[in-house]
Amino acid sequence: MVNTIEHTESDVWQLLSTVNDPEVPVLSIVDLGIVRNVSVHNAESITVTITPTYSGCPAMDVISMQIRLVLLEYGFKEVKVEKVLSPAWTTDWMSESGKEKLKAYGIAPPLPKQTVCKPDEFQEEEAVQCPHCLSYNTRLISRFGSTACKALYQCQDCKEPFDYFKCH
Amino acid sequence: MIIMQEQTMPAEKENAHKAKIDALLHLADDSLIMGHRCSEWCGHGPILEQDIALTNIALDFVGQARNFYQHAATLLQQLPSDMALALADFDITPASITEDSLAYLRNANAYKNHLLVELPNGDWAQTILKIFFFSSYRQMLFQQLLKNSDTQLAAIAEKSLKEIQYHVKWSGEWVMRLGDGTAESRERMLKAIDYLWPYVGEFFNCTEYEKTAFELDDTSIVLLKQAWLNKINEIFQLATLPEQTFGKWYQSGGKLGIHTEHLGYILAEMQFLPRTYPNAEW
Numbered sequence: 050m051v052n053t054i055e056h057t058e059s060d061v062w063q064l065l066s067t068v069n070d071p072e073v074p075v076l077s078i079v080d081l082g083i084v085r086n087v088s089v090h091n092a093e094s095i096t097v098t099i100t101p102t103y104s105g106c107p108a109m110d111v112i113s114m115q116i117r118l119v120l121l122e123y124g125f126k127e128v129k130v131e132k133v134l135s136p137a138w139t140t141d142w143m144s145e146s147g148k149e150k151l152k153a154y155g156i157a158p159p160l161p162k163q164t165v166c167k168p169d170e171f172q173e174e175e176a177v178q179c180p181h182c183l184s185y186n187t188r189l190i191s192r193f194g195s196t197a198c199k200a201l202y203q204c205q206d207c208k209e210p211f212d213y214f215k216c217h
Numbered sequence: 218m219i220i221m222q223e224q225t226m227p228a229e230k231e232n233a234h235k236a237k238i239d240a241l242l243h244l245a246d247d248s249l250i251m252g253h254r255c256s257e258w259c260g261h262g263p264i265l266e267q268d269i270a271l272t273n274i275a276l277d278f279v280g281q282a283r284n285f286y287q288h289a290a291t292l293l294q295q296l297p298s299d300m301a302l303a304l305a306d307f308d309i310t311p312a313s314i315t316e317d318s319l320a321y322l323r324n325a326n327a328y329k330n331h332l333l334v335e336l337p338n339g340d341w342a343q344t345i346l347k348i349f350f351f352s353s354y355r356q357m358l359f360q361q362l363l364k365n366s367d368t369q370l371a372a373i374a375e376k377s378l379k380e381i382q383y384h385v386k387w388s389g390e391w392v393m394r395l396g397d398g399t400a401e402s403r404e405r406m407l408k409a410i411d412y413l414w415p416y417v418g419e420f421f422n423c424t425e426y427e428k429t430a431f432e433l434d435d436t437s438i439v440l441l442k443q444a445w446l447n448k449i450n451e452i453f454q455l456a457t458l459p460e461q462t463f464g465k466w467y468q469s470g471g472k473l474g475i476h477t478e479h480l481g482y483i484l485a486e487m488q489f490l491p492r493t494y495p496n497a498e499w
Binding site: 101103104105106107133134135136137138139190191192193194195197201217 | 266267269270273274276277278279280281283284368369371372373375376377378379380383386387
């Protein structure tokens with residue numbers, strides 16, 4: 050019997066949503082918005098296009114390898130993972146469910162694009178909500194956190210420090 | 218007439234290609250050396266959060282350097298190999314032209330970074346000010362590159378800009394904090410200005426390869442220079458630091474391969490392993 054399984058693109062998207070970001074393991078690469086395109090050429094050959102969150106993101110190599118592994122396991126023989134830079138990744142591409150998962154994990158999700166993202170404004174602060182007690186009475190400790198994509202905040206009410214997935 | 222055009226076109230094309238390679242290596246070298254200097258702070262920052270900030274910035278720079286080197290390597294691979302080897306100015310003939318061979322197998326005099334970026338870190342004020350000067354310059358230059366006819370160069374600029382804006386913000390805030398801080402922080406900031414100012418003129422002393430590849434004419438360079446100075450003075454005013462003007466004399470040469478003694482030490486440290494153990498992987 051001829052194997053007539055069609056690797057539809059929606060199947061592949063489903064599969065890619067099981068690949069997690071190694072640095073923020075509650076988020077899949079689809080939640081994160083870094084998978085830009087899936088192109089199934091035939092039953093054996095596929096190209097997946099991804100974009101880095103930051104130029105120097107060290108997770109990109111691991112993510113490419115994981116994509117390759119999961120697709121090889123699924124039955125593709127020829128897997129190509131391509132990197133594109135433009136349009137540049139933005140936190141606006143993060144899915145709503147991704148934002149919820151982040152919050153449940155204790156990381157404040159990125160706010161929608163706002164004035165603070167403008168290059169010329171200095172000393173403007175965002176009202177970032179504490180993922181623990183939900184207070185908006187928080188302060189920036191450092192513009193840089195444990196990974197390139199996060200900043201460090203502290204809640205003035207519950208006093209807990211927390212990571213904020215910064216607007217980008 | 219047609220024959221004459223055919224004869225002149227390839228030479229022009231070759232010059233444009235050469236300018237593009239030189240310019241990409243210049244951008245890559247700037248990013249790599251900046252990233253290396255920032256990474257030297259790892260484990261030495263004044264407080265943990267700022268140590269992390271500098272290593273994050275270092276990572277951004279090294280990531281940007283990789284993008285520029287990769288693009289340069291791709292363009293070089295399309296050329297006849299003797300021409301490509303000459304353009305990249307390798308010290309040792311590499312097994313293949315890759316981002317790694319471009320970073321590790323070129324000598325100091327093939328490097329095209331600004332002199333400013335290779336200067337030792339000095340104290341916190343000097344490091345902050347260097348990042349502020351350089352990132353503000355890059356932000357303005359890369360905004361011009363968004364319209365570049367080389368779409369990959371434009372894409373790298375677009376990607377990098379988002380990171381650079383953050384560096385400008387972070388370093389600008391520190392310039393204000395130190396300039397308008399204690400007597401000592403202010404004193405150190407003033408010393409840092411005296412030390413670094415002679416090197417900023419090189420940003421706007423554009424080489425032929427920059428003008429060609431970045432599609433800049435004399436007017437746009439003057440505008441860039443003025444916009445940069447305005448930005449610096451805007452922040453200096455908030456930091457209660459003295460207003461700056463460009464002097465007649467400044468240090469230059471880095472973009473043409475004439476460096477300070479400091480670059481050799483950086484490269485010796487950075488290139489030792491790949492030169493001693495060719496093709497090592499880790």
